[in-house]
Amino acid sequence: MSGNMNINLKVWRQKNRKAKGGFETYQVSEISEDMSFLEMFDVLNERLISEGTAPIAFDHDCREGICGMCSMYINGSPHGPLKGVTTCQLHMRSFKDGDTIVVEPWRADSFPIVKDLAVDRSAFDRVISAGGFVSVNTGNAQDGNSIPIPKDDADKAFAAAACIGCGACVAACKNASAMLFVSAKISQLALLPQGAPEREERALNMVAQMDAEGFGACTNTGACSAECPKEISLENIARMNREYLGAAATS
Amino acid sequence: MSWLVKTVNSSIGRKVLMALTGLFLCTFLIVHMIGNLQLFNGDGGYSFNKYAVFMTTNPLIKTVSYGLYAMILFHAFWGLYVTYINRKARSARYAITNSSSTWASRNMAVLGTVLLVYIAVHMGDFWFDYKFGHVPFTKYVEDVTSGQLISQEVMPAGYTQEVKLAAFANEAEGTQTVIIKDLYAEVSEAFENIFIVLFYILSMGALAFHLVHGFQSGFQTLGLNHPKYNGLIKNIGIAIFAIAIPLAFAAMPIYFFLK
Structure with missing residues (x-):
């Protein structure tokens, strides 16, 4: 697949966590507007490899917008200019021929850079390990309506999930706060009966782990929700605050 | 109690302290604004001066006011502390950021610092002078039955009295003579200076931007987010706290400057 777009890329290159990084400029030509943003990087990496230089490291997996691996900060926005999509679902038609595109990794002290555009997001895994689960095996899927759940709650839990x-x-987030993520994970379980028995413990432990990882705190700017590829609602953060404060006051 | 210390020191607890003190300061603004509207009464400051005496002598209000001073300082310095922690979460900044949030919400600390400086200047202008400095006294004579002001007269420069307000009834004439510490004259004089007026107006602009985000943000932090009330909270924040209150306050220096 080739096309007629020529793009100027300014990409953050950094050898490893400790090394000092910097921007490198690349000209990528004959790009099709139907390519995804990651495919454009593939084309560039093929060329870098054939030239004998190190390809640009970046995270990716499913390339259909559901795995959460891709993570590029494109022209000042996570996952680029398009709303409600991940980087892999962003296509070159969102840009114009001759554009200069600046690509940076996620920047947060809790997400150290592994190499180039790949960051270590295991802080999220540790937050989940602290309580983002139901401890007992809930068995096979229940028959429909055997556990009545209000439609509204089911919808909200599903949206958070x-x-x-x-x-x-x-x-x-200007504070590199993880509260939208943590609140979504707390909410999806707090709203459903399966999550209820561990509700308080979960809120306390997940928030404690989030703080231990060094994420900033929410100042309600709403940038997270606006940039979220899954458009997770800020309502979840308010719910997390209620869950946490209620749990702290009664534990 | 350790749970309380732990909670207050968590990321959510720190925010809650900002929200609670911030919303308390919002209620103070309502009282302060309504009381100060008496500056517009056109009675040579009689009602405003009596109000100032009441606010600085009533034991309950005095107690609350010390709480208020503590709350202002706490909100300001805790806010700076929280901002410092939040900035530390991202030591390497982005080369380019394309903000998808409001300017006010991203600059609460800057706006808050402007307001802290403003409060220091404002208290130096009036509160300090009223309490420790030399404020002139004015003699008002009012008709007891109608409440009409008959005359007013500034007391001689050296005049002083132990109480802020001294009232003498003259039953034969049906009048009352009141000699009050004249804060109104202080206000009137301060706002003849164009720089003070401009500084006050600018600060009220900062207040408007601080509250357009701060008021609704306080509710969100306390977990008070419900589609049934979100619109109401947002609109009260905009209409009352970001528009009406800063405008009313800004009108005061303008009124005296033009007078």
Whole structure:
């Protein structure tokens, strides 16, 4: 697949966590507007490899917007200019021929850079390990309506569960706060009966782990929700605050 | 108690302290603004001066006011502390950021610092002078039955009295003579200076931007987010706290400057 777009890329290159990074400029030509942003990087990396230089490291996996691996901060926005999509679902038609595109990794002290555009998001895994689960095996799927759940709660739990844990909220937040992520994970379980028995413990432990990882705190700017590829609602953060404060006051 | 210390020191607890003190300061603004509207009464400051005496002598209000001073300082310095912690979470900044949030919400610390400086200047202008400095006294004579002001006269420069307000009834004439510490004259004099007026107006602009985000943000932090009330909270924040109150306050220096 080739096309007629020529793009100027300014990409953050950094050898490892400790090394001092910097921007490198690349000209990428004959790009099709139907390519995804990651495919454009593939084309560039093929060329870098054939030239005998190190390809640009970046995270990716499913390339269909559901795994949460891709993580590029494109022209000042996590996952680029398009709303409600991940980087892999961003296509070159969102840009113009001759554009200069600046690509940076997620920047947060809790997400150290592994190499180039790849960051270590295991802080999220540790937050989940602290309580983002139901401890007992809940068995096979229940018959429909055997556990009555209000439609509204089911919808909200489902919307919160849409979080893919990509970290765009942290990347977008001026405080590098993980509260949208953590609140989505607390909410999806707090809203459903299966999550109820461990509700308080979960809120306390997940928030404690989030703080221990060094994420900033929310100042309600709303940038996280605006940039979230799954459009997770700020309502979840208010719910997390209620869950946490209620649990702290009664534990 | 350790749970309380732990909670207050968590990321959410620190925010809650900002929200609670901030919303308390919002209620103070309502009282302060309504009381100060008496500056517009056109009675040579009689009602405003009596109000100032009441506010600085009533034991309950005095107690609350010390709480208020503590709350202002706490909100300001805790806010700076929280901002410092939040900035530390991202030591390497982005080369380019394309903000998808409001300017006010991103600059609460800057706006808050402007307001802290403003409060220091404002208290130096009036509170300090009223309490420790030399404020002139004015003699008002009012008709007891109608409440009409008959005359007012500034007391001689050296005049002083132990109480802020001294009232003498003259039953034969049906009048009352009141000699009050004249804060109104202080206000009137201060706002003849264009720089003070401009500084006050600018600060009220900062207040408007601080509150357009701060008021609704306080509710969100306390977990008070419900689609049924979100619109109401947001609109009260905009209409009352970001527009009406800063405008009313800004009107005061303008009124005296043009007078």
